[in-house]
Amino acid sequence: MPESLPTMPKAFPDSGVMMAISDEEFDLLRRLIYDRFGINLTDQKRSLLVGRLQKVLRQAGVQSFRHYYESLISDPTETALSKLVDRISTNHTYFYREKSHFDFFSQTVLPAVSARLRTANSRDLRVWCAGCSSGEEAYMLLMLMHEFFGPEYARWDAGVLATDISSRVLDIARQGTYPDERVRMLPESLRQRYFRRLADGTWSVVDGLRQEATFRRFNLMNETFPFKKPFDVIFCRNVMIYFDEPTRRRLVEKFHRHLAPNGYFFLGHSETLGRAQSLFHYLGPAVYQKK
Numbered sequence: 001m002p003e004s005l006p007t008m009p010k011a012f013p014d015s016g017v018m019m020a021i022s023d024e025e026f027d028l029l030r031r032l033i034y035d036r037f038g039i040n041l042t043d044q045k046r047s048l049l050v051g052r053l054q055k056v057l058r059q060a061g062v063q064s065f066r067h068y069y070e071s072l073i074s075d076p077t078e079t080a081l082s083k084l085v086d087r088i089s090t091n092h093t094y095f096y097r098e099k100s101h102f103d104f105f106s107q108t109v110l111p112a113v114s115a116r117l118r119t120a121n122s123r124d125l126r127v128w129c130a131g132c133s134s135g136e137e138a139y140m141l142l143m144l145m146h147e148f149f150g151p152e153y154a155r156w157d158a159g160v161l162a163t164d165i166s167s168r169v170l171d172i173a174r175q176g177t178y179p180d181e182r183v184r185m186l187p188e189s190l191r192q193r194y195f196r197r198l199a200d201g202t203w204s205v206v207d208g209l210r211q212e213a214t215f216r217r218f219n220l221m222n223e224t225f226p227f228k229k230p231f232d233v234i235f236c237r238n239v240m241i242y243f244d245e246p247t248r249r250r251l252v253e254k255f256h257r258h259l260a261p262n263g264y265f266f267l268g269h270s271e272t273l274g275r276a277q278s279l280f281h282y283l284g285p286a287v288y289q290k291k
Contacts, residue, residue, distance in 0.1 A: 019057060021050050025065035032072065037085055037165060038221045038251070040244040052087045082217075086168040089242075093133045095140055095178075096185035098237065098269050102144060104287055105233070109264050110148045113232045116262070125158040126231045126260075130220060131239035132162035135173025136182060138213045139205055141235070143194050146209070161231075163218035173215050176205035220251055230260040237286070238268035252279065259290045 021029075029049065030041045041049060053068070062068050072080050096102060117123060125145070129138040138160045145160075146153050164170050183191055183203045195203040220239070234255055240248045255265060256279045267273070267286040280288035 019050065019054055019065075021046070021065045025069065028069045029065065032069065033084070033088065036081060036221065037219065038247045039085075039088065039242045040247070041088075049088060053084075056083065056087060082165075082167050086166050089166055093136050093238075094182045094185060095136045097136070098286075099185070100285070101235075101237070101266055101287065102140060104284065105141065105264075105266075106144045106148055109233060110145065112262075113264075114149075117232075123156045123158075124229070125156055126229060127158075127160045127233045128227075128231045128235070128258075129160055129162040130218075130234060130236040130255075132164050132170075132173060132215065133166075134169045134178075135162060135176060135213065135215065136178070137235060137237070138162035138173065138215070139176065139194075139209060142209055142212050143190050146194075147190075159212040159214065162213050162215050164215075165217065165219050167217055170215050170217055173213070174210075176210045177202050178205075179203075220254075221247075225254055225258055227258055230258055231263060232260050233264045233266070234259060235266045237266055238270065240271055241268065252277070256280070256290060261290060263290045264288070265290065 026046055026049070033039050033041055050065075053065075056062075057065070057068055060068075062071070072084060075081065113125065117125060127141055127145075129141065132138050141160050145158055149156060149158075162173065164173075177198070179202055183195065191203070194206055194209050196206060198204055220236075236251075236255065240251065243251065252273060259265060264283075265280060265288040267288070269286050271286055273280060273282075273288060279291060281291055283289055
């Protein structure tokens with residue numbers, strides 16, 4: 001529970017009855033979420049917002065959504081805001097999700113990027129997993145990089161930067177332990193090489209791989225990105241579905257600025273840049289290359 005929420009006498013019983021939210025309260029929260037996280041909550045998401053925040057308000061004894069909003073904007077640590085985005089964001093993923101992207105990464109991207117870097121006398125391979133959720137995508141990319149380079153991997157300055165707005169899922173990612181259903185799609189060879197089976201039946205990423213993923217909390221709505229060097233590859237899959245068109249356009253422009261020439265950009269299969277954009281070449285479903 002956010003420590004910044006004021007403790008008040010409970011204004012409602014723990015009856016399971018949905019707490020009411022006024023039009024003004026919904027607009028205040030919706031505007032705050034949009035301004036801080038870029039997430040566009042339409043009127044159809046009103047009941048979803050209320051349902052996901054019920055437990056937070058009930059545990060805190062907060063009297064209304066207005067009181068909750070005031071606690072959010074008055075918290076200088078932004079702890080309460082972090083808890084809020086944990087509640088409203090959806091983090092469903094698993095290893096090898098949208099497998100064709102990983103095949104393209106292994107068969108096309110890594111050969112092209114590594115050849116370009118060798119020509120430039122560089123071994124600095126930079127990959128960013130933006131909106132990494134609980135870490136499956138980042139570890140998937142690392143496994144494929146190890147498989148591609150083999151023993152030569154140690155000679156590369158590689159690894160993956162993985163960022164998300166949710167502290168909760170980043171904690172899961174750093175731990176690197178997953179239930180059986182999350183790793184079910186992995187080929188047996190990868191599962192045996194890069195995971196340990198624990199006594200409780202879960203799978204833990206081996207330390208050598210886990211240490212090569214850098215997990216950081218980062219808000220994609222930041223006006224500027226702090227990266228000093230461009231990335232060769234950016235994965236931002238199934239993130240921009242929560243944004244409206246102006247927000248998506250601004251974010252794509254920022255990704256473009258932080259990609260190396262001819263760098264690769266991956267979206268989720270349900271996402272597209274559209275035909276009107278002029279920043280990227282279309283290579284295949286949800287796969288683009290910087291012009």
